[in-house]
Amino acid sequence: MTPQEIQNVEREIIDVLKNIYDPEIPVNIYDLGLVYDVDYTPDGNVHIRMTLTAPNCPMADMLVEEVHTQVVKVRGVKEVVVEIVFDPPWDKNMMSEEALMELGML
Numbered sequence: 001m002t003p004q005e006i007q008n009v010e011r012e013i014i015d016v017l018k019n020i021y022d023p024e025i026p027v028n029i030y031d032l033g034l035v036y037d038v039d040y041t042p043d044g045n046v047h048i049r050m051t052l053t054a055p056n057c058p059m060a061d062m063l064v065e066e067v068h069t070q071v072v073k074v075r076g077v078k079e080v081v082v083e084i085v086f087d088p089p090w091d092k093n094m095m096s097e098e099a100l101m102e103l104g105m106l
Contacts, residue, residue: 001042001076009076010040016070017048023059027102029067033094036085044078046071051090060084 001009017030017038029035029050037049048067052060064082071080092105100106 005076006040006042009074010038012074013038013040013046013048013071013077016074017067020063020066020070022053023062024057025053025103027095027099029063031096031099031102033090033096033099040077044076046077046080048080048082049085050082051085053090055086 014030014035017035018028020029021027022029022032022034025032032053034052035048035050037047039047039049048071050067052063057063064084067082068080071077092100095103095105097106
């Protein structure tokens, strides 16, 4: 794969993540700042480092499953590993401008 093709797959993955919403906040997980890193390798492996708005989020398993289910559908993706991390801890400063506007915080 060329660097451009890798970048295109990563962009598609991000587009997919922008269609997955936190069940408790009406903003997608990417703009909410829950996704810390998306690492795609040309062999089709994706490693996503993400967090939750709170460590005891009751919807954590459902959210991780949704990320896995949707990202594995992207052309060129064979394996998806979703790693939940809490360092750094999430706070509202990680939200995109779009998310802040959606929530009336800007």
